[in-house]
Amino acid sequence: MTATTTQTDFLELIGDGDEYAAIEMVLGLLDDGVPPQRILVDLIGGAQAQVGALWAADEWSIAREHAATAVSERVVSAIAARTTARPTRGRVTIACVDGEWHALPVRILAEMLRLDGWRTDFLGASVPGPHLVTHLHQTGPDAVALSCMLATRLPRAHAAITACRSAGIPVIAGGRGFGPGGRYAQHLGADAWAAGAEEAVERLAADWPPPMRDPQISAFLGDDEYTYVVRHRPALIGTAMGRLAADYPAVRHYDQRQLDATAEDMGHIVDFLAAALYVSEAKIFTDFVAWTREVLAARGVPPAALRAGLLLVRGQLRDYPAALAVIDAGRAEVAQ
Structure with a gap:
């Protein structure tokens, strides 16, 4: 076979x-x-x-x-x-960042590390930052492996990374939420990044712990535009949904399930916009828009629906140039 x-x-x-x-x-x-x-x-x-x-x-x-x-x-x-493997190395805490529910990849990582001789504490999905730090003080691991599969969780990942490193525990990050090649991981203060479980095992076995930088170097991200988008999230979504029928008349024929899915998609637009603003990286938003375009196409939803949603959020942010630039980059993805 x-x-x-x-x-x-x-x-x-x-x-x-x-x-x-x-x-x-x-x-x-x-x-x-x-x-x-x-x-x-x-x-x-x-x-x-x-x-x-x-x-x-x-x-x-x-x-x-x-x-x-x-x-x-x-x-x-x-x-x-x-399979049995006695610990011969050190101790690793493995967790998904707060709000991240894709736990299977880190479950696989935990087993891979256990097989390589590490004592592993697998904390599972969506671990709140304060609880993670409490666990670190109770157990004193040699490393923390943090997973983030969705870029919308990057602000929480940043908070967790900063807290871990302030406690003196180096962090290895993983998951596609950290961007291609883990490009956002170091920006958020992670000590290392791994593309998958095998690479994480190799990194921890070969050159761990790495030299730790000052955790305050990357402690402060997000600006006024990011703060505005996050604080006004409900209004941005509600206003866009209220005006959607005028810009995209087909929505008038949606049933409740379709309306709920549309509101959820509108929330994703706002959340990915906030994440892009947080790390000053428009690619987070453009990648999301390109992926959403394909998913909606598979479900028979035309690009015009996505374009309307982007414009309705954009119209509420006229005084925020960085947000407008990010949304316009996303609109260009839909036009392709």
């Missing part, structure tokens, strides 16, 4: 919610001598990437995606129960 066939079979099992067959398949691979690291990264991680793509293409529902992810999490637990 080829690796491609194996992943296809595994994807089918988790897509059907067949927990028992998925676990049986993975335990069989372990019995055949396949390293658990390869199963975690290539099989489970690879299948999860496909799950996300299937949802984005509107081929899988959110419910099916959630069910498949839950099965994958139980498969990871089965691997953990079958």
Whole structure:
């Protein structure tokens, strides 16, 4: 059986919610001598990437995606129960930043680090910053691994990174929320960034801890425009929704579910705009707009709807030049 066939079979099992067959398949691979690291990264991680793509293409529902992810999490637990590794290195705290709910990637990271000899404290999804810091004072780890998959969580990631480093604990960051190549991670004060679980294992094993910079160097980000957008988020969304029918008449025929989804999308526009302003990086917003354009197209929503939403938010920010520039960059993405 080829690796491609194996992943296809595994994807089918988790897509059907067949927990028992998925676990049986993975335990069989372990019995055949396949390293658990390869199963975690290539099989489970690879299948999860496909799950996300299937949802984005509107081929899988959110419910099916959630069910498949839950099965994958139980498969990871089965691997953990079958494999043993005594700690020979140090201790690592692993967590998702506050508001980040994509926990499977860091669950895989926790197992990869455990297999490499680290004592791991896996704190899971959406860990509030104060609780994370309390845990650090109680346990005194050698490192903190923080995951951020959505750029809208960057302000909270920054707060967590600053708090960890102020407590004297270096931080390795991961997740696509930190941008291509982790370009925002260092800007927010992280001591290192890793593109995936394997790279994180290598970084922690080879050159850890890195020299720590003064945590105050990157302690202050966000300006008046960012603050305005965050504080006026409800009004920006509410006003845009109230005016949407005039600019995009098709919305008059939406049912309540469609209206709720549209309001959620309007909230994403405001949130990604705020994130872009926070780190002064328009690419956060343009990447979001390009991705949203593709997702909406898969759901039969024309680009005109997205253009209308961008313009309605823009019209409320005429006195904020940086925000206008970011939105205009996003509008250019829709025009392509």
